[in-house]
Amino acid sequence: MTSLTRNPGAEPEPALEPEPGPERSRLLEPAAEAERESIDAEFVPAGTRGYRRVNEWLTPAGLGAGISRGLRGLFGRRAPIVDRIAIVIVLALVVVAIIGPFIAPYDPYLAQPVDALLPPSAAHWMGTDDAGRDVLSRLLTGAGTTLLAAIAVVVLTTVIGVVVASIAALSPRAVDTVIMRVCDIAMALPAMVLALGIAAALGPSLGSVVVAMVIAMWPGTTRLVRGILRVTMSSAYVESARVTGVSKAGLLARHVLPNSMDSVYVQASMEISGAIVLMAGLAYLGVGAPPPSADWGAMVAQGREYITTAWWVTTFPGLAITIAAIAFGLLGDAIRVRLDPSLRRR
Amino acid sequence: MAIYVAKRVGLAILSVWGIITIVFFLTKLIPGDAARVAAGRTATADQIAQARERLGLDKPVLEQYADFLARAVRGDLGQSASTHQNVVTDLSQTVPVTLQLVLVAMLFTIVIAVPLGTLAAALRDKAPDVAARILFVLSGGVPVFWLAILLQWLFASNLGWFPISGSNAFGAAPPDVTGFTLVDSAIAGDPAAFADSFEHLVLPALALSAPFLSTVARNVRSNLIGALDTDYVAFAVSKGAKPFRVVVHHGLRSTFGSTLTIIGMQLGWMMGAALLVETVFALPGIGVYLNQAVLNQDTFAVLGCVLVIGVVFTVASLVVDLIQIGTDPRVRASYTTGATA
Numbered sequence: 001m002t003s004l005t006r007n008p009g010a011e012p013e014p015a016l017e018p019e020p021g022p023e024r025s026r027l028l029e030p031a032a033e034a035e036r037e038s039i040d041a042e043f044v045p046a047g048t049r050g051y052r053r054v055n056e057w058l059t060p061a062g063l064g065a066g067i068s069r070g071l072r073g074l075f076g077r078r079a080p081i082v083d084r085i086a087i088v089i090v091l092a093l094v095v096v097a098i099i100g101p102f103i104a105p106y107d108p109y110l111a112q113p114v115d116a117l118l119p120p121s122a123a124h125w126m127g128t129d130d131a132g133r134d135v136l137s138r139l140l141t142g143a144g145t146t147l148l149a150a151i152a153v154v155v156l157t158t159v160i161g162v163v164v165a166s167i168a169a170l171s172p173r174a175v176d177t178v179i180m181r182v183c184d185i186a187m188a189l190p191a192m193v194l195a196l197g198i199a200a201a202l203g204p205s206l207g208s209v210v211v212a213m214v215i216a217m218w219p220g221t222t223r224l225v226r227g228i229l230r231v232t233m234s235s236a237y238v239e240s241a242r243v244t245g246v247s248k249a250g251l252l253a254r255h256v257l258p259n260s261m262d263s264v265y266v267q268a269s270m271e272i273s274g275a276i277v278l279m280a281g282l283a284y285l286g287v288g289a290p291p292p293s294a295d296w297g298a299m300v301a302q303g304r305e306y307i308t309t310a311w312w313v314t315t316f317p318g319l320a321i322t323i324a325a326i327a328f329g330l331l332g333d334a335i336r337v338r339l340d341p342s343l344r345r346r
Numbered sequence: 347m348a349i350y351v352a353k354r355v356g357l358a359i360l361s362v363w364g365i366i367t368i369v370f371f372l373t374k375l376i377p378g379d380a381a382r383v384a385a386g387r388t389a390t391a392d393q394i395a396q397a398r399e400r401l402g403l404d405k406p407v408l409e410q411y412a413d414f415l416a417r418a419v420r421g422d423l424g425q426s427a428s429t430h431q432n433v434v435t436d437l438s439q440t441v442p443v444t445l446q447l448v449l450v451a452m453l454f455t456i457v458i459a460v461p462l463g464t465l466a467a468a469l470r471d472k473a474p475d476v477a478a479r480i481l482f483v484l485s486g487g488v489p490v491f492w493l494a495i496l497l498q499w500l501f502a503s504n505l506g507w508f509p510i511s512g513s514n515a516f517g518a519a520p521p522d523v524t525g526f527t528l529v530d531s532a533i534a535g536d537p538a539a540f541a542d543s544f545e546h547l548v549l550p551a552l553a554l555s556a557p558f559l560s561t562v563a564r565n566v567r568s569n570l571i572g573a574l575d576t577d578y579v580a581f582a583v584s585k586g587a588k589p590f591r592v593v594v595h596h597g598l599r600s601t602f603g604s605t606l607t608i609i610g611m612q613l614g615w616m617m618g619a620a621l622l623v624e625t626v627f628a629l630p631g632i633g634v635y636l637n638q639a640v641l642n643q644d645t646f647a648v649l650g651c652v653l654v655i656g657v658v659f660t661v662a663s664l665v666v667d668l669i670q671i672g673t674d675p676r677v678r679a680s681y682t683t684g685a686t687a
Contacts, residue, residue, distance in 0.1 A: 185364035188659040189652060190618020193636065197648060198372070200640045277489050277557075281622050284491045285637060300492050304626075307499045318492030326487035 086330035093324055097147045100140035108133060108141040108294050120312055127312035129303060135316050142294035142317075147324070149206055150275040153213045158268045160214070161221030166257065168222075169229050170248055180226060186219035191278060199287040206289040209282055213275065224267055225260075232260045270332030273325040280321045296321050351668065358664045365656035366649065370414060373645050374407050401427065401645075414649070423653070424646035428638065433650035436635060441654055442525025443513065444624065444631035448616045448658075450528075450547050451554040452609065459559045460598075460605070463566030468593045470571060478563070486560030490619050494553035494626040501549060508549050511628040514542055550627045554619060558612045565608055569601035576600075603674050610666030614659025 101108075106124075112132035120127045126135035168179040186194075194216035195209075202208030232238060233256055241255050282288055283297025291298070296317045303313030381398035389397070398404050401424075402413060417424065423433035466478035502510040513519070513527055520531035520539040528547075531539035573579060574597050582596045621633025632651055639647035670677045 182364070185361050186368065188361060188365055188614060188656050189369070190615045190655065192615075192618035192621060193652065193655060196621070196637070197369075197640050197652075201373075201643070273487060277487070280489050281491060281619075284489075284622065285625070286641075297489070300489070300495070304495055307495060308503050311499065314492070314495055318489060318496070321492065322484075322488045325489070326483055329487055330483065 082330060083334035086327050086334060089323060089327035090331050093143065093147060093327065096140060097144040100143045104134075104137035104140045106134035106137040108138040109292050119310070126316045127310065129299075129313045130306055130310075135299075135313060138294040138299060139296070139317060139320055142296050142299065143320075145206060145289065145293070146276065146279070146296050146321075149210050150272055150279055153210055153217065153275045153279070154268050154271045156210075156214045157217045157221045157271070158225075158264060160218045161225040162257075162264060164218070164222045165225035165229055166252060168226055169233070169252060169256070180223065183219035183223045183226075187223065189216075191216040191220070192281060195278065195282055196285060196287060199282055204287060204290045206293075206295075209279060209288050212282075212287075213278060217271075217275070217278075221267070221271070225264055228260045228263045228267070229256055231263075232256045235259075266332055266336040269335060270329060273328035273332070276321060276325045276328065350671070354664060354667055358660045361660045362653070362656050365660075366415070366418070366653055367411075369649060369652045370411055371407075373648060374410075397427075401425075418653070423650040426639070426647040427644045428642045428647070433646050436647065437632065437650050437654060439525065440630060440632045440635045443629055444617060444620050444633060445658070446526045446528060447547060447550055447554065447620055447623070447629060447631060448613060451551040451558070451616060451620075452613060454551050455555040455559045455562055455612070456609065458555070459563035460566055463563040464570060464593060464598055466563070467567045467570035467574065467597075468589070478567075482560045482563050482567075485556040486564075488556055490553055490557060491622040491626055493556055494550065494623050497549045497553050498626060509546050511626075513546055513629060514539070550623045550629060553626075554616060554623045557619070558616060561612070562605060562608055566598075566601055566605055569604055570597050573597040573600045603670055603677070606666050606669060607663075610662045611659070613662040614655060617655045617658055 110133065112128075115124075115128050115132035118124055118128040118132075124134050124136065126139065128134055129138070164179065168176045171179070191213070195212040197212075198215055199209050199212035202211060229252075233251075238251060238255050238259075241251055246254070279288070280297030280300065283295045284301040286298075286301065288298050289295045299317035300314050300321070303310070303315075303317070306313050381394050381401060381403050385394045385397035402410055405413070414424070421434060423437070425431070426433050426436055429436055462478050462481070466475040469475050498510060501507045520527060520534045520536055520543070523530050523533055527543035528540060531537075531543055570593070574593070579592060579596050582592050587596070617632070620631060621637060623629070624631040624633040625637070632654060636648065636651040638644070639651060672678075
């Protein structure tokens with residue numbers, strides 16, 4: 001990890017760069033960026049430039065470039081083996097989520113009581129559940145909804161978190177304090193409890209679980225983002241931009257937010273694993289997608305009563321949740337370490 | 347100094363009021379007719395109207411809110427629509443079960459996480475560190491309820507090392523004084539009942555501690571690594587202090603504050619996660635009660651549970667802050683010089 005040959009002289013420190021004033025033509029920027037990109041790709045090892053190269057991450061194209069750069073770094077020869085395993089699992093999960101329903105060997109919803117609770121065999125790799133449905137087929141079919149819902153929750157909470165935290169950062173100190181205090185208070189309630197109450201009231205559907213989780217999770221995200229913004233705001237280049245007379249809103253939009261987004265993305269990728277586990281817990285309590293659906297958490301709940309006679313019904317879905325949660329957690333960790341060279345020693 | 351403590355206590359009370367307010371209006375915002383649920387499935391329009399009046403649901407929302415607060419201050423949280431008991435009575439039976447589980451789980455968390463995190467930091471990048479980190483990752487990702495089911499299946503059903511479910515074996519329960527079975531059996535001077543109560547707690551507490559253990563251990567590890575890099579540790583080493591003394595006395599001590607803060611917040615969150623564990627091990631705690639209350643739209647019961655969980659969280663973070671003011675001169679200085687750190 002420490003053997004990466006860094007190239008600190010490849011780019012000037014942002015603090016020393018003249019801040020682009022509002023009068024500077026925006027048309028020039030993409031070309032300049034592209035030029036820098038090509039130079040960088042030649043001379044700087046992938047993944048070592050995190051904090052200096054995040055401006056483009058805000059645009060979709062830039063986000064794509066950032067991700068591919070990150071992937072190159074994670075797949076590179078010097079990437080730690082754990083990171084590589086994590087990214088392979090995450091990619092495999094994404095693939096399964098997309099093609100899962102098509103490669104499922106059996107109908108995941110068709111009950112066949114004759115085949116109930118068959119142990120794992122060549123015909124049913126993960127056995128069958130109490131209704132005679134193939135566990136593997138149900139897992140493959142449920143992957144899409146489980147992952148998509150978890151990612152939707154994280155995207156929504158992150159967007160809300162960034163917007164509210166930005167509003168707080170722009171507001172007078174008193175308003176800022178009130179917003180953060182409300183978040184503190186909301187965080188005193190476990191997300192599990194809040195989400196359970198809201199999801200139950202909204203009725204059993206995947207949509208209500210997503211809404212409930214977003215309501216339960218945004219205060220935590222907002223607090224984290226506010227913290228990230230505060231750290232960025234205290235950097236020297238933001239201070240120098242302020243001195244040159246950039247307005248508060250301009251400061252936030254042009255300097256603080258772009259330079260904070262990498263930390264926000266890292267936070268979001270870590271939260272996916274928390275969202276998967278929380279959603280599984282809610283499904284386990286019975287407030288997830290309604291019964292025939294192949295939600296992983298609901299599958300664990302459904303297999304629970306048969307654990308003594310048919311361990312496979314509950315074990316495999318639980319294992320799937322665990323693997324997904326761990327893989328996303330490790331991925332977030334890997335990206336974080338990659339973006340912040342100071343963490344590499346640890 | 348006393349002023350800061352008073353301020354902090356005032357803030358804690360304000361937080362609890364805030365929680366109650368948020369949740370009260372959430373229960374009013376969400377769809378569903380609590381009166382219909384309370385009156386039962388076969389209720390006539392008349393009976394529903396009666397239930398509505400009995401629960402005070404016919405009054406304006408703000409008046410309901412004022413009523414609820416006024417009664418809550420006097421220790422009356424209303425009547426549960428499903429158990430038909432006062433919510434306070436219900437809570438006095440269920441809260442000790444959960445609180446005992448959470449405290450034992452927290453004990454497990456500290457006993458496992460702090461030494462492991464210390465070991466990992468002291469032997470950084472060596473085999474024990476790698477093994478410990480794999481364990482942290484695993485325990486951080488595993489869903490609590492699934493772990494609980496597996497532990498129950500393996501250690502209770504198959505191996506028979508621990509009882510499968512419940513708080514006590516039949517006939518072994520100590521006389522109910524506090525509701526905490528461990529405390530009750532100690533009061534009764536009954537070692538057999540104490541052992542029985544503890545055996546019933548091991549698996550649930552272990553399952554509950556898993557995700558929290560991971561956070562605490564990682565925190566100890568990264569903070570300790572930072573502390574071991576400092577000049578004062580280098581000085582202690584050059585003075586010839588023994589490695590154990592360097593790590594524990596010089597290093598670990600400085601991580602105390604942040605570990606304590608995390609543990610304080612986790613105590614409240616554990617009350618939420620306890621819900622899943624209680625369901626698996628059939629413990630009659632607040633989690634199972636809350637789950638029922640939510641599914642029955644039992645507003646007063648939900649509010650009561652939320653109040654308890656909020657109070658636990660708030661009190662835990664209050665205690666943590668007070669301990670830090672008491673033990674950490676840096677924190678104390680930041681309070682007494684007027685600057686809020």
